[in-house]
Amino acid sequence: KAGVTQTPRYLIKTRGQQVTLSCSPISGHRSVSWYQQTPGQGLQFLFEYFSETQRNKGNFPGRFSGRQFSNSRSEMNVSTLELGDSALYLCASSSVAGAPGGELFFGEGSRLTVL
Amino acid sequence: AQTVTQSQPEMSVQEAETVTLSCTYDTSENNYYLFWYKQPPSRQMILVIRQEAYKQQNATENRFSVNFQKAAKSFSLKISDSQLGDTAMYFCAFIPSNTGKLIFGQGTTLQVKP
Numbered sequence: 398k399a400g401v402t403q404t405p406r407y408l409i410k411t412r413g414q415q416v417t418l419s420c421s422p423i424s425g426h427r428s429v430s431w432y433q434q435t436p437g438q439g440l441q442f443l444f445e446y447f448s449e450t451q452r453n454k455g456n457f458p459g460r461f462s463g464r465q466f467s468n469s470r471s472e473m474n475v476s477t478l479e480l481g482d483s484a485l486y487l488c489a490s491s492s493v494a495g496a497p498g499g500e501l502f503f504g505e506g507s508r509l510t511v512l
Numbered sequence: 513a514q515t516v517t518q519s520q521p522e523m524s525v526q527e528a529e530t531v532t533l534s535c536t537y538d539t540s541e542n543n544y545y546l547f548w549y550k551q552p553p554s555r556q557m558i559l560v561i562r563q564e565a566y567k568q569q570n571a572t573e574n575r576f577s578v579n580f581q582k583a584a585k586s587f588s589l590k591i592s593d594s595q596l597g598d599t600a601m602y603f604c605a606f607i608p609s610n611t612g613k614l615i616f617g618q619g620t621t622l623q624v625k626p
Contacts, residue, residue, distance in 0.1 A: 428612065430614075432614070439616055440605075442614060445613065447612075453611055501614065502559075503557035
């Protein structure tokens with residue numbers, strides 16, 4: 398069974414640009430959540446989607462948005478990039494909404510550098 | 513506020529020895545799950561062990577075990593017979609019931625030395 402796949406793995410953008418990251422969950426998983434990982438702030442929850450609906454959202458500005466498609470693939474978008482958005486963005490999938498058992502499976506992440 | 517604190521930014525241990533990573537958390541919830549995740553240098557986060565808060569028995573997974581003290585809100589990870597492949601950053605985390613939101617600690621970088 399293929400794991401969680403994130404693309405692109407690395408990307409470089411400049412301030413003011415926007416970026417779209419993609420995540421394909423494990424086959425059969427309908428929940429996808431996103432996390433931002435930085436050295437200073439650590440791992441922070443961005444949002445969770447289940448069956449194309451956003452279930453939870455973290456404390457990030459409106460520049461961060463996401464969506465989920467009918468095949469459970471998810472994208473997140475960051476508009477008007479700032480230097481502080483440089484981070485590793487991790488996607489995780491789960492077979493149940495809210496992952497009550499916490500069985501999240503993570504991808505390898507997308508490393509975003511904003512210049 | 514719901515927080516997780518890992519007070520040891522870095523630790524090292526000799527191969528085959530035992531090491532304990534500390535974690536405390538703060539929550540007003542009564543029903544939640546606790547986890548230890550491992551993030552090797554390749555960056556993919558892997559679940560090491562999990563504990564359901566309503567279970568008093570400490571979870572064990574092969575060489576990994578936890579010491580869960582609910583009243584003290586403490587959740588330490590013990591790695592026995594440390595192996596070189598255990599070198600990684602370890603994150604303590606908890607998830608309030610059915611929120612889908614993992615709250616992570618800052619992580620402990622563990623180096624296993626030959």
